[in-house]
Structures are given as C-alpha cells and as structure tokens.
Amino acid sequence: MDEQTIDLRMIRTYHFLSDALFELVLKKPFEEITVTDICKKAMVHRTTFYKHFEDKYQLLETMFSEEQRKFIELHIEEGETEQEYYRRIIRQMFEYASKYKDFFVQSTSHIKNDFMAYLLKNTVSTYLNRCFHMDEKRLGIPSPVPIAIMSEYYTGAAIALIMWWLQNGMRTSIDQMVDYMSFMIVW
Known part of the structure; x- marks a missing residue:
C-alpha cells in the first residue's frame, strides 16, 4: 500500500x-x-x-490542536493596520464560537474536571501569545508588560465574553461584539 x-x-x-x-x-x-x-x-x-x-483525552487534545493550528496561521495582511488585524482576530474567535456553539455550551455545562476548559484556554492563550510576539518583533518595541501576562489577561477576558455571548443566545451580532471588544481593549 x-x-x-x-x-x-x-x-x-x-x-x-x-x-x-x-x-x-x-x-x-x-x-x-x-x-x-x-x-x-x-x-x-x-x-x-x-x-x-492513547485515550479520549488525547483525541480531544488533538481536536483542539487542529483548531489552534488554524488560528496560528492568521497573519497580518499587507496594508492592514494593527487595529484591523486585532479586529479580524476577535471576529475569527466569535465566528469559531458561533460555529461550534452547541459544543461549547454543552461541554462547558458538563465539565466536571478542567480538561476542556484547559484546552480552550490553551488554544486562545497560545494564539494570543504568538500574536503579541509577532507585534513586538514587527514594531521593534519591547512590550511594557510581559507577553505571558498579557496573553493570560486577554485570554480570560475573551473566553468569558464569548461564553457570556453564547449562553445569552448570541443576541448581539458578531459585528457588535467585535466593536465592543475592540473598544474595551483600546479604552
């Protein structure tokens, strides 16, 4: 074969x-x-x-790793401002959450251990960590806050906001959520 x-x-x-x-x-x-x-x-x-x-946990981890790879492939596009780039990232997160809403709502309501929450957090955190490092390199200016701390902060905020949005029936449009999150980051 x-x-x-x-x-x-x-x-x-x-x-x-x-x-x-x-x-x-x-x-x-x-x-x-x-x-x-x-x-x-x-x-x-x-x-x-x-x-x-090895087990169902490794299968789940592989599933999240595959999604993480898709996020990591996002790069700043030529002519795109930093703000446009981050808006695109935020949009991608909300679109992903919308696409898999049933999975996230059901799985988080069923979690007895933290394995799924850890995988979701790790996916978002790894992605943001990479974005912040790319920005630091692209701008040539070191971050005033350690990147690991920024990644944790924005990961927690992003996950909490996305879960709130899903649990409240996604009544606010993705466009509006992107605007809100962008304003909170800049403000």
Whole structure:
C-alpha cells in the first residue's frame, strides 16, 4: 500500500473519531463518554482507535490542536493596520464560537474536571501569545508588560465574553461584539 493511501486512511479515521466525539459531547458529559462509545459512533474498531490515540483525552487534545493550528496561521495582511488585524482576530474567535456553539455550551455545562476548559484556554492563550510576539518583533518595541501576562489577561477576558455571548443566545451580532471588544481593549 502506498504512503498516500495510508495518510488518507489516517485522516479519514481521525475525522470519523473527532466527529463522533463532537456529537457525543452534545448529548452527554465528556467524563461519561467511553472510547467504546466513540468507536461505535465512528464505526471504527477500538484497536484502530488505540493505534492513533492513547485515550479520549488525547483525541480531544488533538481536536483542539487542529483548531489552534488554524488560528496560528492568521497573519497580518499587507496594508492592514494593527487595529484591523486585532479586529479580524476577535471576529475569527466569535465566528469559531458561533460555529461550534452547541459544543461549547454543552461541554462547558458538563465539565466536571478542567480538561476542556484547559484546552480552550490553551488554544486562545497560545494564539494570543504568538500574536503579541509577532507585534513586538514587527514594531521593534519591547512590550511594557510581559507577553505571558498579557496573553493570560486577554485570554480570560475573551473566553468569558464569548461564553457570556453564547449562553445569552448570541443576541448581539458578531459585528457588535467585535466593536465592543475592540473598544474595551483600546479604552
């Protein structure tokens, strides 16, 4: 079997398993979901699951890492101001939350341990950390506040605001939320 066929099978298996976990989290708490549940839903053998992942936590972490990679690929575009760039980042976070709203609302209401909250926080924090380092390098001016502290601060604020928005039925438009968050950052 050629290498491309193996890679495509691995990708397909990953998608089946991650989709299954996503659907299951919408129905019951993550802690109650078993590898057997995931495999049944994905129609994948447990041995196949364990060839790719140690446990359901590693699968979930891989899912978040994949999303984190998408965020990290965002770069400042030519001719874009710093404010426009950050507005685009904020918009991306709200659009992502909107797309996966059921997952976030259900999973956070089901959390008994902090694993999912940790993964979400880590995804946003890693992304913001990278953005702040790029800004520091691009501007040639060191940050007056350590970047790790800024990342933690804005991560906490962003997650709390996004969760509030989701739990309140997303009655405020994404455009308005981007404006509000931008004003709070600048103000």
